[in-house]
Amino acid sequence: MRRIVLSVILLGGIALTGTGMGYAADKPEDFAYGTSLTTDGSEPYYQIALPDAVYAQSVWPDLRDVRVFNGQGQNLPFAWVPPPARAVVEKNSLLRVYRMSRTASASGSPGEVSLRSASGLEVTLRSDDRQTTQRGWLLELSDKMRNQHGVDQLRLEWERLPENWQTSVDVLASNDLKTWYSVADAVPLMDLSSGSDRLLLNSLDIDGAKKYWLVLARDPHAVPKLNIVAAQAVSHDLPTAREMLALSPRAQAISPAEAHYFWQQPQPLNAVRIVPSVKNSVLPLEIEYRSSTSDRWHPLAKQVAYAVNGYDPVPLALDGKVIQGIRLKGINQQWGQDLPEVTGLREKRTLAFNAQGNPPFLLAWGNKAAGPQALSATALLPPDMPDISGLPSAYVGEAVALGGEARLTATDPAQRASLLNKILLWGVLLLGVAGLVILMLRVWREFKRQG
Numbered sequence: 001m002r003r004i005v006l007s008v009i010l011l012g013g014i015a016l017t018g019t020g021m022g023y024a025a026d027k028p029e030d031f032a033y034g035t036s037l038t039t040d041g042s043e044p045y046y047q048i049a050l051p052d053a054v055y056a057q058s059v060w061p062d063l064r065d066v067r068v069f070n071g072q073g074q075n076l077p078f079a080w081v082p083p084p085a086r087a088v089v090e091k092n093s094l095l096r097v098y099r100m101s102r103t104a105s106a107s108g109s110p111g112e113v114s115l116r117s118a119s120g121l122e123v124t125l126r127s128d129d130r131q132t133t134q135r136g137w138l139l140e141l142s143d144k145m146r147n148q149h150g151v152d153q154l155r156l157e158w159e160r161l162p163e164n165w166q167t168s169v170d171v172l173a174s175n176d177l178k179t180w181y182s183v184a185d186a187v188p189l190m191d192l193s194s195g196s197d198r199l200l201l202n203s204l205d206i207d208g209a210k211k212y213w214l215v216l217a218r219d220p221h222a223v224p225k226l227n228i229v230a231a232q233a234v235s236h237d238l239p240t241a242r243e244m245l246a247l248s249p250r251a252q253a254i255s256p257a258e259a260h261y262f263w264q265q266p267q268p269l270n271a272v273r274i275v276p277s278v279k280n281s282v283l284p285l286e287i288e289y290r291s292s293t294s295d296r297w298h299p300l301a302k303q304v305a306y307a308v309n310g311y312d313p314v315p316l317a318l319d320g321k322v323i324q325g326i327r328l329k330g331i332n333q334q335w336g337q338d339l340p341e342v343t344g345l346r347e348k349r350t351l352a353f354n355a356q357g358n359p360p361f362l363l364a365w366g367n368k369a370a371g372p373q374a375l376s377a378t379a380l381l382p383p384d385m386p387d388i389s390g391l392p393s394a395y396v397g398e399a400v401a402l403g404g405e406a407r408l409t410a411t412d413p414a415q416r417a418s419l420l421n422k423i424l425l426w427g428v429l430l431l432g433v434a435g436l437v438i439l440m441l442r443v444w445r446e447f448k449r450q451g
Contacts, residue, residue, distance in 0.1 A: 025074075025075050026067055026075045026367075026370065026373075027073055027075075028069050028073055028362055028364055028400075028402055028403075029402055029403045030364075030367050030369070030370070030403055030407060030410070031065065031067060031364035031365055031366050031367045031370075031402050031403055031407055032057070032365070032366030032367065032402060032403055032404055032405055032406075032407040032408050033053070033054075033057055033364065033365055033366045033399070033402060034362050034363060034364040034365070034399070034400040034401075034402045035051060035362070035363050035396050035397060035398065035399050035400060036360050036361070036362060036363075036396075036397035036398055036400055037068075037359075037360065037361040037362065037363055037394045037395065037396065037397060038360075038394060038395045038396075038397050039355060039359060039361065039392075039394045039395075040392065041392070042355075043355060043391075043392050044354060044355060044356075045352055045353070045354060045355065045380075045381065045385075045391045045392075046352065046353060046355055046361075046391060046392055046393065046394040047081055047350050047351065047352040047353075047388070047389075047391045047392070047393055047394065048068075048350065048351055048352075048353070048363065048393065048394045048395075048396070049348065049349075049350050049393075050063075050066070050348065050349050050350070050351065050363075051363075051396050052245055054066065054363075054365050055245055055247065055267070055346055055348075056247065056264060056265065057265070057365060057366050058265065058365050058366060059265065059366060059367065059368045059370075059408055060370070061265070061266045061267060061268045061322045062268070062372070063349065063365070064370055064371060064372040064373070064374075065365055065366060065367040065368070065370035066078075066351065066363070066364070066365045066374075067363075067364045067365070067370070067373065068351070068353040068361060068362065068363055068364075069361065069362040069364060070355070070356065070357030070358060070359070070361055070362075071357060071358040071359050071360050071361070072357050072358065074356075074357055075373075076353050076354055076355070076356060076357070076361070077353065077354045077375055077380060078351050078352060078353035078354070078373075078374055078375065078380070079351065079352055079353075079374055079375045079376060079377045079379065079380035079381075079388065080349060080350070080351055080352075080374055080377070081349070081350040081351065081352055081377065081388055081389055082377055082388070082389075083242060083347060083349075084242065089236070090234060090235070090236055091234070091235045091236075092155075092232045092233070092234055093141060093142070093151075093232060093233045093234075094230070094231075094232055094233075095139040095140060095141055095154075095213075095230075095231040095232060095233055096139070096140040096142075097137055097138070097139055097228060097229065097230060097231050098117040098118075098119065098121055098137065098138040098139075098140070099117060099118065099135070099137055099227070099228070100115035100116060100117050100121075100123065100135060100136045100137060100138050100214070101115065101116060101117075101134070101135050102114070102115055102134045102135065103115070103116045103122075112124050112125065112126060113125045113126075115135075115136055115138075115214075117138065121138065123138060123177060123214060125172070125180060125214075134217065134220035135216075135217050135220070136214055136215055136216040136217060137214070137215045137228045137231075138212060138213075138214055138215075139154065139212065139213040139214075139215065139231050139233075140211065140212055141210075141211050141212070141233050150235050151206065151210075151233040151234065151235050152205065152206060152207075152234065152235055152236060153203055153204065153205050153206065153233075153234040153235075153236070154171070154203070154204040154206060154213060154215075154231060154232070154233060154234070155202060155203050155204075155231065155232045155234050156189070156202045156203075156204070156215070156228050156230075156231050157202065157228070157229055157230040157231065158191070158202070158226060158227055158228045158229060159227045159229055160191065161191065161223075161225055161226070164190075164191065164192045164193060164332070165190065165191055165192075165222075165223045165226070166188060166189065166190035166191075166192070166201075166223075166282070166284075167188070167189055167190070167217065167218070167219060167222040167223045167226070168186045168187060168188050168189065168218045168219070169184075169186075169187055169189060169204070169215050169216060169217055169218060170182065170184065170185050170186065170187070170215075170216045170218060171183050171184035171185075171187065171204055171206060171213055171214070171215055171216075172213065172214040172216065173206065173210035173212065173213050173214075174210060174211070174212045174213075174214070175210055175211050175212070177212055180214065181210075183206045183207050183210075183213075184204055184205065184206055184207075184311075185308075185309075186218065186280075186308055186309075187204050187205075187308070187311070188201060188282045188304065188306055188308070189201055189202060190282075190284065190304065192284055192331060192332065194331065197302060199284055199302045199303075199304070199331060201284075201304045203234075205311070205314070215228070242270075242347050242348070243347070243348045244270065244271075244345045244346065244347060244348065245345070245346045245347075245348050246343050246344070246345060247263060247267060247269075247343070247344040247345075247346055248342075248343055248344075249261040249262050249263045249325075249326065249342055249344065250262050250263075250264075251339050251342070253337070253339055256334040256335065256336045257329060257330035257333065257334040257335070258327070258328065258329050258330070259327075259328050259335075259339045259340065260325060260326070260327050260328075261325060261326040261327075261328070261342045262324065262325045263323070263324055263325070263344065265324075266291055266292055266322050266323065266324040267322070267323060267324070267344055267346055268320045268321065268322050268323075268346065269318045269320070269321060269322075269323050269344045269345060269346055270317070270318060270319065270320060270345050270346060270347050271315035271316060271317050271318055271344075271345040272315060272316050272318060272323075272326060272342060272343070272344050272345065273313055273315040273316075273341075273342070273343045273345060274287070274303070274305040274313070274316065274328070274340050274341070274342050275305060275307050275313050275340060275341045276305055276306060276307045276335065276338075276340050276341075277307075277335070277338040277339060277340060277341055278307065278335070278338050279307050279309070280307065280308060280309065281306065281307055282304060282305075282306040282308075283304065283305045283306065283330060283333050283335065283340060284302075284303075284304050284330070284331040284332065284333055285302070285303055285304070285305055285328050285329065285330060285331060285333075285340075286299075286302050286328070286329040286330075286331055287299075287300045287301045287302070287303060287316070287326065287327070287328060288300055288326070288327040288329075289321070289323045289325065289326055289327070290323070290324055290325045290327075291321075291322045291323060291324055292324050293324060293325075295324070297327055300316075300326075301316055302331070303316055305340060315345055320347075323344070326342055328340060328342070350389075351374070352377070352380060352381075352388050352391050353394075354380065355394075360397075361394065362400060363396070364402060366402075366403075366405075366407055366408055367403075367407045367408075367410055368407070368408055368409055368410045368411070369407075369410040369411055
């Protein structure tokens with residue numbers, strides 16, 4: 001009996017050891033989806049821009065389940081092509097601020113409106129549709145700063161008021177204080193507080209480099225105590241534009257002031273764009289996110305979304321944060337049945353692969369059991385070929401039927417081995433205990449017989 005127990009334990013140990021051995025290489029059938037790749041010539045390397053379907057159907061946010069195979073079904077080495085640099089350099093310059101109030105026109109013409117500062121600086125405008133203009137603020141950029149760089153945004157600072165407020169302004173620009181051009185119409189400004197949180201909208205996006213800007217209050221009776229005390233001219237040196245993929249989520253209305261948005265798979269988003277469905281509307285929002293269906297909601301930002309004619313909404317930057325869902329709550333606002341439109345923006349990616357073996361080549365994706373396989377860009381190419389972005393291109397062909405959607409929930413080999421290890425270990429332990437019990441019974445019987 002002792003030999004039997006020892007044999008069982010030995011066999012269990014051998015089985016446990018066997019489960020830790022290597023696994024078979026990936027095969028095309030291990031993946032849910034695929035598409036053929038067409039190549040010209042017989043180059044050793046090619047690059048391919050991923051089809052849009054890969055981003056929505058890949059099981060992993062980091063695309064670890066993407067593979068390239070040759071015509072013999074062999075798994076090929078590949079690397080991700082590095083994206084261009086994306087640092088945004090912001091430059092700020094202080095502006096002189098003059099508070100302007102309406103006064104009688106110097107020429108006495110009924111078709112003109114004059115604004116004058118406390119220091120005596122006067123600006124005359126054609127009244128046109130600005131008959132209600134009662135006050136404004138003149139912002140001046142020094143010649144030195146103007147020669148250094150252009151301006152694409154004005155950032156305002158004001159004396160904080162005890163109550164919440166919001167209003168809208170028009171912005172005119174000039175180089176000589178005589179000829180004025182409209183650069184922004186009905187731009188919202190606001191300062192909202194809720195407990196210790198503050199929602200501030202104090203930036204004006206403008207077009208064109210000038211020396212003077214005139215910020216005019218649209219409603220003469222709105223926020224009468226508003227006093228702009230400082231301003232900055234802001235310019236941005238933008239990086240090379242990247243190609244982005246727009247991913248639309250599924251929307252769900254929770255209440256007239258709350259809505260949830262979900263993507264089928266968690267996505268590493270570079271930005272999210274939020275636009276009210278109703279034209280010429282402004283929505284102060286509290287924005288939350290979660291990274292998976294089992295995750296809790298986390299605060300993301302408090303931001304104003306607005307759909308104003310002539311204004312291109314600026315997406316909320318996320319820098320690759322993994323997001324499966326977005327929750328919007330209106331701050332002192334409701335949208336009823338007209339849910340805001342939400343779009344996730346994800347950077348498109350390109351991979352380079354070693355075209356060894358015979359075509360046709362195959363791009364495959366969609367395997368929950370897949371692990372990371374991509375090489376670094378420097379490891380894929382030899383030292384005398386440093387420019388991976390200059391490789392010839394392969395082209396997407398027709399879809400290929402592979403393992404199907406069952407692969408989207410496949411179990412990782414290591415997980416299967418771990419589970420089998422646990423089962424075998426418990427089996428060995430139980431067999432060992434059973435053997436010991438049997439031995440003790442035999443000893444007890446032998447003891448009784450001899451006694």
